[in-house]
Amino acid sequence: MHIPDGFINGATSLGAGVLAAGGLGAALRQGSRALKDRQIPLAGLVAAFVFALQMLNFPVAAGTSGHLLGGALAAVLLGPWMGIVVLSVVVIVQALLFADGGVSALGLNIINMGLLTAIVGWGAFRLLMAVLPKRTASVVGAAVGAGWLSVIVSSLGFVVAYALGGSGQAPIGTVLGAMTGVHSLIGIGEGLITGVIVAAVLGVRPDLVYGAQKYDLEKSRRLTPGRTATAGFVALGLVVAVSLVVFVAPFADSNPDGLERVAENQGFAATAEDSVTAESPLADYGVSGVSDERVGTIVAGVIGVILVFAVGVAILAATRRKRSRATSNSGP
Amino acid sequence: MKTAHVHALYVHGKSPVHDLEAHVKVAAMLLFVFAVVATPREAFWAFAVDAVLLAGAVRAARIPVRFLFGRLLVLIPFVLFAFLLPFLGGGARTEVLGLSLSIEGLWGAWTILAKATLGVTASIVMAATTEVPDILLGLDRLRVPRLITAIAGFMIRYLDVVLGEMHRMRVAMLSRGYDPRWIWQGRALATSAGSLFIRSYERGERVHQAMVARGYQGHMPVFNSGSAPVGSWARAMTVPSVAWVVTIVSLLT
Numbered sequence: 302m303h304i305p306d307g308f309i310n311g312a313t314s315l316g317a318g319v320l321a322a323g324g325l326g327a328a329l330r331q332g333s334r335a336l337k338d339r340q341i342p343l344a345g346l347v348a349a350f351v352f353a354l355q356m357l358n359f360p361v362a363a364g365t366s367g368h369l370l371g372g373a374l375a376a377v378l379l380g381p382w383m384g385i386v387v388l389s390v391v392v393i394v395q396a397l398l399f400a401d402g403g404v405s406a407l408g409l410n411i412i413n414m415g416l417l418t419a420i421v422g423w424g425a426f427r428l429l430m431a432v433l434p435k436r437t438a439s440v441v442g443a444a445v446g447a448g449w450l451s452v453i454v455s456s457l458g459f460v461v462a463y464a465l466g467g468s469g470q471a472p473i474g475t476v477l478g479a480m481t482g483v484h485s486l487i488g489i490g491e492g493l494i495t496g497v498i499v500a501a502v503l504g505v506r507p508d509l510v511y512g513a514q515k516y517d518l519e520k521s522r523r524l525t526p527g528r529t530a531t532a533g534f535v536a537l538g539l540v541v542a543v544s545l546v547v548f549v550a551p552f553a554d555s556n557p558d559g560l561e562r563v564a565e566n567q568g569f570a571a572t573a574e575d576s577v578t579a580e581s582p583l584a585d586y587g588v589s590g591v592s593d594e595r596v597g598t599i600v601a602g603v604i605g606v607i608l609v610f611a612v613g614v615a616i617l618a619a620t621r622r623k624r625s626r627a628t629s630n631s632g633p
Numbered sequence: 634m635k636t637a638h639v640h641a642l643y644v645h646g647k648s649p650v651h652d653l654e655a656h657v658k659v660a661a662m663l664l665f666v667f668a669v670v671a672t673p674r675e676a677f678w679a680f681a682v683d684a685v686l687l688a689g690a691v692r693a694a695r696i697p698v699r700f701l702f703g704r705l706l707v708l709i710p711f712v713l714f715a716f717l718l719p720f721l722g723g724g725a726r727t728e729v730l731g732l733s734l735s736i737e738g739l740w741g742a743w744t745i746l747a748k749a750t751l752g753v754t755a756s757i758v759m760a761a762t763t764e765v766p767d768i769l770l771g772l773d774r775l776r777v778p779r780l781i782t783a784i785a786g787f788m789i790r791y792l793d794v795v796l797g798e799m800h801r802m803r804v805a806m807l808s809r810g811y812d813p814r815w816i817w818q819g820r821a822l823a824t825s826a827g828s829l830f831i832r833s834y835e836r837g838e839r840v841h842q843a844m845v846a847r848g849y850q851g852h853m854p855v856f857n858s859g860s861a862p863v864g865s866w867a868r869a870m871t872v873p874s875v876a877w878v879v880t881i882v883s884l885l886t
Contacts, residue, residue, distance in 0.1 A: 341780070345784045349795040350829060
């Protein structure tokens with residue numbers, strides 16, 4: 302995600318630099334008003350921690366790997382202003398001392414990895430907390446969602462920069478589809494790790510979680526990390542599937558897939574009969590009664606995801622009941 | 634704390650470039666990189682001149698070439714993207730070795746390869762010849778907000794402590810026969826990251842108390858605040874000023 306020099310043209314980089322300096326300046330003013338000098342060593346150590354975390358690479362799928370951005374995590378733990386400051390310092394040090402990310406693209410990288418992740422992460426966290434019951438599990442769940450969304454928005458920031466001044470004119474639709482697709486997967490890792498780290502900190506020193514300070518979590522039941530991880534994984538899987546459908550499917554190649562292509566080339570496509578469900582309201586991934594093709598694809602996809610999920614849960618519940626009956630029968 | 638003032642990119646040595654003041658080098662590096670980025674992509678000769686300038690700086694700084702190439706590996710993901718561009722790009726296409734390639738995509742790949750390589754090399758020359766406290770002091774003199782340089786200073790000072798702590802946790806896990814490496818094993822990694830956060834945060838609190846006990850009042854004392862002599866500016870600015878002349882000429886022609 303660290304954009305090098307020359308990837309985005311000079312004018313866009315310079316504009317982004319001005320924007321980043323303004324945003325960072327505002328965050329510094331807001332942050333230093335609330336936090337005093339006590340926070341300087343503290344912010345430095347948290348920045349070192351985020352840097353260390355960014356060195357953890359996790360495999361996503363088929364040879365790609367993602368690393369943690371940490372923006373949403375820093376925002377939930379330290380508040381949005383200090384989150385922005387900490388992440389920006391990390392990005393600046395990476396550019397100057399590790400040659401990671403171009404110096405001319407520093408503004409772009411600060412916006413993508415510092416401003417956007419922290420602001421969107423914090424916004425998503427607060428929105429989710431406003432809706433969810435005020436309990437420990439909700440804080441963790443909201444952190445998971447915030448982490449996931451922050452990665453997607455960060456990748457969208459890259460796409461916007463590329464559309465404004467990218468080299469090579471790869472079709473924006475392709476870049477958008479590829480970036481959001483890959484990053485909705487990378488976001489799962491980010492979201493899960495964000496959530497479990499927040500859960501771990503809540504378990505030991507809940508006073509350190511800035512985002513949870515205003516909620517009275519004392520009475521709520523303590524979490525077991527295992528349960529959180531499983532629930533988070535299921536919820537995220539569902540969110541990812543839906544988002545893939547919403548963000549990526551409309552931009553997917555409308556060319557026939559491998560089998561259909563071969564079939565057409567070999568001339569046996571005509572021999573295929575329409576399946577018995579061709580009359581179903583969802584046939585050919587469209588919804589009858591919806592005229593816009595893209596919207597139709599999205600609606601059909603979302604319905605499909607929910608149906609498959611429901612069937613999966615039903616099967617799981619059935620097997621579990623059977624198994625528990627089997628174990629209770631095996632007693633003496 | 635062997636690395637308190639030396640970082641991963643630093644090359645120990647004595648050279649005219651090592652002797653230059655940090656803020657002069659940072660400013661020269663920034664100006665040079667922007668000159669490279671502003672160069673139009675058709676001006677091959679301009680990139681050649683920039684490369685020769687940079688090679689001169691690398692030589693003057695006595696940076697081993699092998700070290701330089703090792704550090705250029707950060708670019709690999711973007712190089713891969715650059716190689717994809719000729720296939721993905723739209724517009725007119727041309728035949729090269731029997732492959733149909735997009736002309737726009739080829740230009741894009743060339744731009745990214747040339748500018749990114751020059752940019753990274755320039756920042757490596759700066760980083761390889763400047764120690765951490767000097768870089769921070771240099772940023773201070775270039776009017777970067779004190780809060781940013783102070784936080785960055787603490788971050789760099791304690792980076793190795795935090796990384797060491799992370800390493801010890803990993804060794805502890807490995808020595809108990811657990812080696813998490815897949816996403817569904819992420820819980821073990823994330824819980825150790827959680828305790829790493831708490832340890833880092835509490836260390837930050839302790840460090841601050843220790844500093845207050847020794848008279849810290851919100852900012853570090855500055856010992857050498859001398860500005861750079863005109864000679865340093867003149868020597869350091871030769872590279873970026875030639876690069877800018879080249880850029881302007883190539884923009885006009």
